[in-house]
Amino acid sequence: MQLFESCGKEAALEITSLSEHTGAEVRGIDLGQPVSEAAQTALNRAFVEHSVLVIRDQRLAPPQVLAAVSLFGTVFQQHNTRFALPDCPQIHYLSNQDHFPDGRRYIPGEGWHTDHSNDTRPPKATALHAVKLPDKGGDTQFANMAAAYSTLPQATQERLAGLLAIHVYQSSHSTRKLMALSDANKERVPNAVLHPMVRTHPDNGRKSIYINPIRIEGILGLDHKEALPLLAELLEHATAERFQYRHAWQPGDLVIWDNRCLLHKANGDYDLDQTRYLYRVMLQGDVPR
Ligand SMILES: [Fe+2]
Numbered sequence: 301m302q303l304f305e306s307c308g309k310e311a312a313l314e315i316t317s318l319s320e321h322t323g324a325e326v327r328g329i330d331l332g333q334p335v336s337e338a339a340q341t342a343l344n345r346a347f348v349e350h351s352v353l354v355i356r357d358q359r360l361a362p363p364q365v366l367a368a369v370s371l372f373g374t375v376f377q378q379h380n381t382r383f384a385l386p387d388c389p390q391i392h393y394l395s396n397q398d399h400f401p402d403g404r405r406y407i408p409g410e411g412w413h414t415d416h417s418n419d420t421r422p423p424k425a426t427a428l429h430a431v432k433l434p435d436k437g438g439d440t441q442f443a444n445m446a447a448a449y450s451t452l453p454q455a456t457q458e459r460l461a462g463l464l465a466i467h468v469y470q471s472s473h474s475t476r477k478l479m480a481l482s483d484a485n486k487e488r489v490p491n492a493v494l495h496p497m498v499r500t501h502p503d504n505g506r507k508s509i510y511i512n513p514i515r516i517e518g519i520l521g522l523d524h525k526e527a528l529p530l531l532a533e534l535l536e537h538a539t540a541e542r543f544q545y546r547h548a549w550q551p552g553d554l555v556i557w558d559n560r561c562l563l564h565k566a567n568g569d570y571d572l573d574q575t576r577y578l579y580r581v582m583l584q585g586d587v588p589r
Pocket residue numbers: 409413414415564
């Protein structure tokens with residue numbers, strides 16, 4: 301499907317679906333220039349409809365990235381400030397050139413997850429702008445949790461209704477380990493929060509599975525023997541290929557996605573001697589309901 305949104309004197313926005321359920325490519329806009337209200341409205345409408353926007357051919361310095369992403373909402377303060385850009389701390393970086401204290405390489409974003417779900421109001425969106433990419437590989441995969449929910453058996457939907465998951469910074473069940481928080485960061489990041497396992501999108505009313513293998517420690521009222529197999533079963537269902545859009549990065553891409561209805565993951569499947577470096581901005585979200 302291709303849509304052309306006329307925005308006054310600006311060139312028409314060209315919005316093209318990237319899969320049946322998730323993702324649209326956006327052309328015909330330079331986010332380094334002032335953006336009209338009409339274009340901002342069209343972009344926000346497309347974001348809610350497609351869940352992932354791939355805005356091509358942008359060349360944005362950090363302050364321009366902030367301005368561009370702010371077209372979609374209010375900037376969220378990310379949790380681990382060790383990744384903040386010194387001159388523009390609301391932007392964090394993702395880099396494959398960082399290492400854990402024990403010397404192992406840190407590949408940010410590996411393993412299915414939704415960002416910062418251990419916050420009482422997790423970010424509604426995350427945006428990445430490619431600064432340096434490997435020649436090939438390093439795709440970001442997205443899985444559509446609304447599509448996954450709608451295809452669950454009714455009995456499973458009924459079982460999930462009312463269940464609350466316990467989200468922490470680092471789940472003891474996760475195989476992916478995160479960089480530790482500094483003491484100052486620990487003070488402002490909640491120890492644990494409860495979120496419903498099914499949430500309703502505030503802008504389109506669609507229900508989504510809301511799970512996060514990296515952050516969920518358990519399910520309130522269920523022992524692990526019951527909770528862990530349920531979480532595993534949901535993850536397997538929800539990340540089936542039919543619910544996925546896989547994004548192959550191009551130089552100049554600015555990608556923004558909806559954390560309320562997607563899981564995502566990075567891939568470390570490329571020559572790690574090649575630098576992969578992106579800017580990351582998140583946007584304030586609501587309390588999941
Ligand atoms: Fe992420």
